Amino acid sequence: MPELPEVETVRRGLQPAMEGSKIVRAEARRKDLRFPFQKDFIPRLQGQTVTGLGRRAKYLLADLGSGDVLLMHLGMSGSFRVVQDEETKAPGQFHYPRSENRAHDHVVFHMSSGSTVIFNDPRRFGYMKIIARTALEDEPLLKGLGPEPLGNEFDAAMLARSCAGRKTSLKAALLDQRVVAGLGNIYVCEALFRSHLSPKRLASTMADKKKEPTDHARRLVTSIHAVLNQAIKAGGSSLRDHRQTTGELGYFQHSFQVYDREGEQCQSGGCSGIVKRFTQNGRSTFWCPHCQK
DNA sequence: CCGCGGGCCTGAGAGC
DNA sequence: TGCTCTCAGGCCCGCG
Numbered sequence: 001m002p003e004l005p006e007v008e009t010v011r012r013g014l015q016p017a018m019e020g021s022k023i024v025r026a027e028a029r030r031k032d033l034r035f036p037f038q039k040d041f042i043p044r045l046q047g048q049t050v051t052g053l054g055r056r057a058k059y060l061l062a063d064l065g066s067g068d069v070l071l072m073h074l075g076m077s078g079s080f081r082v083v084q085d086e087e088t089k090a091p092g093q094f095h096y097p098r099s100e101n102r103a104h105d106h107v108v109f110h111m112s113s114g115s116t117v118i119f120n121d122p123r124r125f126g127y128m129k130i131i132a133r134t135a136l137e138d139e140p141l142l143k144g145l146g147p148e149p150l151g152n153e154f155d156a157a158m159l160a161r162s163c164a165g166r167k168t169s170l171k172a173a174l175l176d177q178r179v180v181a182g183l184g185n186i187y188v189c190e191a192l193f194r195s196h197l198s199p200k201r202l203a204s205t206m207a208d209k210k211k212e213p214t215d216h217a218r219r220l221v222t223s224i225h226a227v228l229n230q231a232i233k234a235g236g237s238s239l240r241d242h243r244q245t246t247g248e249l250g251y252f253q254h255s256f257q258v259y260d261r262e263g264e265q266c267q268s269g270g271c272s273g274i275v276k277r278f279t280q281n282g283r284s285t286f287w288c289p290h291c292q293k
Numbered sequence: 294c295c296g297c298g299g300g301c302c303t304g305a306g307a308g309c
Numbered sequence: 310t311g312c313t314c315t316c317a318g319g320c321c322c323g324c325g
Contacts, residue, residue, distance in 0.1 A: 003318060034301075034320090058319075076319055077303075104303085123302045125319060141320095168296065176296095177320085184318055239318065240305070259318095282298065284316085 002058055002074040004149065004182030005231035006242045006250065010080050011055045013245025017082045017115035018050045018062065025110040033106060034075060034127040044068055044130050045109070057145050057181035069133050071141065075125025077241040083116045122241070145181040149224050154180060156206075156213035156221045163217070164207035170220075172281050173203035180224070186237060186259045187227055189286045193258045194223035196268075198292045199285045230255065258286040266291060 002010070026045040028037050038044075048064040055061065062070040107119040107128060119126070131139055146162065147154040162179045163170075173179050174188040183191070192199050197216055206217040236242050236250035239260070244250060253260075257267045258275050266273035266288040273290025 006318080073319085075302090076317070101304095121302095122304065123317090125302065166295090172296080175319095186318060237318080242318075281296085283318095 002076075002078065002236075002242060003184035003187050004055075004058060005187070005228055005234075005252065006236035007055055007058045007060060007074060007182075008232050009236040009244055009250060010074070011053055011060055013082060014060070014080055014117060015053050017111055017113055017117055017245070018109070019053050020050070021111045021113035021115070022047065022049045023064075023109050024112050027108040027110075029106050029108065033121060033124050035129070037128070038130060041128070041130060045070065050111075056142060057148070057177060058184075059142065063133065067133050068130050069136060071129045071131060071139070072119075073126050073128075073141075075121060075123060075127070077123040078119065078121035078126035079241060079243045080245050081118045081120065081243065081247055082245045083118065085114045085116065117245075144178050146176075146178045147180060149180050149182055150228055154221070156217040159221055160207035160213035160217045161211055163203040163205075164211040166203035168203050169199060169280060170197060170201045170203045170206070171199035171285055173206075175281070175283070179203075182228075183224070185283050186239075186256070187224075187231065189259045190227045190257060191220065191223040193268075193287060193292060194227060195219040196292055198289075199280060199287050201293075258288060260286065262286060 023045050026042050028042060031037060048066050050062050051065055052063040053060065058073060060072040064070060101122065104120045104122045105118050106121055109117040111117060136142065147158060159180070163173055166173055171188060171192065174183055175185065197220055206214060206220070208214055231237060231252040234250055234252035234255065235244050235248065237252040238249035239253060242250055261275045262277040264275050266275060268288065268291045271288060271291040273288040275286055275288055277284055277286050
């Protein structure tokens with residue numbers, strides 16, 4: 001599921017349930033997700049107040065009163081659900097939307113706010129890890145990450161510098177979290193479409209000889225900002241797994257212009273093209289060859 | 294260092 | 310209905 005807009009949607013949904021509230025009890029209902037849980041995973045969580053809930057790229061970071069940080073990643077199929085205690089029929093019995101499978105509820109946080117927060121992840125590509133806040137900057141999972149696409153430091157000049165001299169395609173560069181952190185296949189396809197740039201174009205064309213940004217880079221940054229902000233506003237995109245923490249679907253998938261629209265008419269004003277799909281670095285790329293150059 | 298392909302898991306959907 | 314095959318929003322790792 002989760003690219004930046006989905007993770008941000010989840011963060012905003014978890015905030016009222018978790019921030020300023022204590023983890024009264026935590027359960028890990030199996031021994032591993034993508035990686036085994038740390039031996040002291042549960043004891044380091046229980047009794048701790050969540051002092052803040054942040055996001056870095058596609059990671060959620062819960063600051064704990066102890067000085068630890070709980071790092072969470074949704075992988076491909078992870079989702080969180082917040083259930084109010086009064087909805088709980090009996091201990092361990094939660095209300096589920098029809099399509100959800102509780103067999104994949106792997107982690108449960110019982111919060112002093114009266115909310116229960118449940119992490120569900122069928123494919124288990126997600127993970128959770130506790131690290132000391134003082135060790136955050138040395139954390140290998142976060143270390144190589146590039147700028148936040150909606151942050152101040154990400155602009156055309158920054159994009160040009162990190163793409164200059166790159167031998168790879170623009171599509172592959174945008175998926176590389178070292179270039180910009182938080183985009184995935186959907187939003188890269190959509191941002192390229194909105195800026196009329198071909199996914200096959202060389203990443204290095206974002207910069208001129210002096211590594212200054214080209215107009216292409218400026219257009220692309222504008223499109224990235226626009227598509228991410230619109231997607232966050234829509235609660236993210238729900239193709240199969242993504243849910244908001246209320247269990248509701250996101251609805252940005254209805255605004256896709258190219259993703260998952262192979263064979264359909266290009267939506268760009270006046271363009272007579274048809275959306276095509278091909279495989280690039282092992283991932284599907286959707287684009288309009290007629291108006292993306 | 295860089296770029297690419299494989300692998301980790303399960304489930305949904307297509308085709309037979 | 311049910312089997313098999315392909316594919317999926319991410320990311321780490323090892324190879325060349």
